[in-house]
Amino acid sequence: MVIFGASGDLTKRLMVPALYNLSRTGLLPQHFALIGVDRAQGTAESWRAHLLDMLKSFVGNADAGFEIDRIDEEAWTRLADRMSYVQGDLTTADVYQKVRASLDEAESSQGTQGNAMFYLAVASQLFGTVVDRLGEAGLTDEEVGEGKRSHWRRVVIEKPFGHDLESARELNARILRTLTEDQIYRIDHFLGKDTVQSIMAFRFANGLFEPIWNRDRIDHVQITVAETVGVERRGKFYEQTGALRDMVPNHVFALLSMVAMEPPTGFGAASVRDKKAEVFAAMPAASPEWAVRGQYRAGTVLSKPVRAYRDEPDVAPGSNVETYVAMRLEIDNWRWAGVPFYLRTGKHMPQRITEIALRFKQAPSAVFQDTPITSLRPNWLVLSIAPEEGISLQFEVKCPGPVVDLAAVKMDFRYNDWFPKEPNVGYETLIYDVMIGDQTLFVRADTVEQTWRIVQPVLDAWAAQKPDFPNYDSGDEGPKAADELLRRDGNCVWRPVKSSPARKA
Template identity: 40%
Template sequence: MVSRVIPVDPFDLVVFGGTGDLARRKILPGLYRRYVAGQIPEGSRIIGSARGDMDDAGYRDFASEAISEFLDGTKRDPQSVARFLDHLYYVPTDARGENGWPDLAKRVRADVVQAFYFSVAPSLFGDLAERLHRHGIAGPEARIVVEKPFGRDLETAKELNATLAEHFDESQIYRIDHYLGKETVQNLMAVRFANILFEPLWNARHVDHVQITVAETVGVGGRGAYYDTSGAMRDMVQNHLMQLLCLIAMEPPYRFDPDAVRDEKLKVIRALLPAAPEDIVRGQYRGRTGKGSPKQASYSEDAENPSSTTESFIAMKVHIANWRWKGTPFYLRTGKRLRGRASEIAIVFKEVPHSIFGDEEGWRENVLSIRLQPDEGMTLSVMIKEPGPGGMRLTEVPLDMSFAEALGEDGADIPDAYERLIMDVIRGNQTLFMRGDEVEAAWAWTDPLIAAWEARGDKPKGYDAGSSGPEDALMLLHRDERRWREIRE
């Protein structure tokens, strides 16, 4: 199967923080891949901007090094790289001063799509937005892309939204969450709403429970100082996991339209019941001494805070107060330094009301597993007869769709989430981006939970690096006579 590539209109994309880590790792290599795929038309320009002094040639060297570092040799060739680099420019600017802005105004054209990527700290968003308008750079249909964190709590999220709203309409603001750009996340909507098979079963009558797991093998590393003021709840649950939960639980929108989809997601967040204290488990990874295995620092060592009570792991059970999901628990789990790297949504269906084969056959539930990483795809486990004579013996088998296998060689090279989302910005499609009221509703649900455990003085449970998390997280499901899906190494 050959995927179709639909070019976008010519554009000027300004990347503020254009020499930063995100630009180097994701934005520039991703844009190169879109150029090679034929999606970026000639006449488009990518303009890096940061405080450091650099000229166009220097920025092209920077981008060339980034492409070489983050794309293997099979995904680049010297001629294509050279042609792509011809589209790159650089203008030094000072986000909080006046230096460089007149030069940037001369570079950005008014007769093409204008997009401005704020790959900088949120504290600079307002300064950038104000100067873009004061210097007449951003036109009435310009688009801005802002990275998380979208505030640290409800109050700061409202302040941030208000700051952006002073200069840009909500239809111009693209709050990016790279999880929503993953192929499998979008296929979740296709599976639900483009097939008659699943939607009639997608409710509390047929679904026993839902598990959402985002596990990482790395620790907080160089992000320790930032992470210690955030924690897993703010860093992952409030945004990534919340968005995945919404896509699973939402009602069918009246059409595949940005506001129609986001209206339904907002209803899910507002229907979330507060999680009880006993339904939340917080953990913090311990270090390794090096005996029999490589030495690893503990969370408190990585964060350089021996008395830290910030969680590097969280597991919780939540319920949605609506007709579709009444009584069906959703279990959320995410953490650092776990056994394996995996992002998975598991829809666990109920057992058949009556098994004609008897209990001794070890009947298992049907599970639809949606893998976001590392191997994007979907698996549906079903029961079949075990081959061979000797009676009716049942065994579980997977109906497995790996995108790399199902779509062939052309489909195996799936675009990175950032590639897809940046192209959606150029198209003006906000479906996979968060709206301001979504962000505020998520914080309104999250804030009281954080305030409650801080008031109680709760401390995270310790867990070994390379494990599945604290024992209390296992008990969260065991007491409901369920168990977590295995995190594989």
């Protein structure tokens, strides 16, 4: 495994901890080597020491997102002993000759048999350049020598894959000149979460839910990805990206596809990816009239004062970049026609929540006409992705006593109640799948282009309009216009990100 961008935050906080977990659970291959490549000065020894320091910072740190009780020295040593480091400029050809030499050394010392996975943990503007250089150096070739001995070469590409439809098409065309589609692993770490993957099992392994998973029974779907953090140290990146590009065509659409896809013929990569692609092919482009953007001003999040987006480091004082997005979409097929899908994602929200909520159509209330009950609350099925992982079903029951009255109750399933909690950063499954050549959880070229096609009209409209920013307080649930977005469809409101009398679902 070769990581380009070995000194970056992604490598330190996510990639190497995931490899450590694979080592700890016995899933790291016996014949394995890790080669770090970066322009930063360093040696294998200094790189290992820096990564170990980062891993030690997770011990007992509940805020780290990857808390561990202690470091398994044997698991770490098994990984650390196989690390090497290549220093150089990723845009120049000579560094790739050094990578070739390191791969040859790994094949000799660790028995890797010429197989290699290249992970591009670098800025998106370098994706095409690195792939070009790999191809020019012959490092993506899968057949070598007179006997045509085969081995595999795979390239993992992080998001954002392009910044609009045109750039996504150009990047696809560029990397496909060097690689074949089965060598490309476009990664979205949301799909590495067990709860996201379990959506398919929940739907297709239970005869109870799939028959009502359609427009006849479902009123609408809400997908929420709310974060309490601001842009933190990512001001330069965010100024070029914004919430829509950063979250919707990848993370949020990944969740949508799992909920909306048709049953595949099997769990093979081709079958599952075909069904996901069909979802986006059936989705009309988003209308700017049904999209809302926001930017946070100063406020209070989790009882702590926080600054406005325009006061963040590396952010322009008059920036018009959005930190919140809400939009309404539809899928024009037999299962979903007429069912609105409401999406929202934002920073400096009241709580960190990622959930998919399906609201079922309400039952008729005529049977209760001679009782104090004037209306019925809707039934909700909620798939919780973070921070708590689980599934809940809300329905009505009669309150005890002689008077006919109803109460909304929940049946809750929590993963932690049933399964042991293991340290996990979300990349373990994805890295392992690349190693075994399973592309099920990775995004195909046509799907990338379809998702950008859907949001492109909104990007174009927003580029031509100057917004009235900032328009929501940090710690609030977003701009008021997002509430109006749902009210236009009738008596419908967002599910609360926090408990609030003013925002009951």
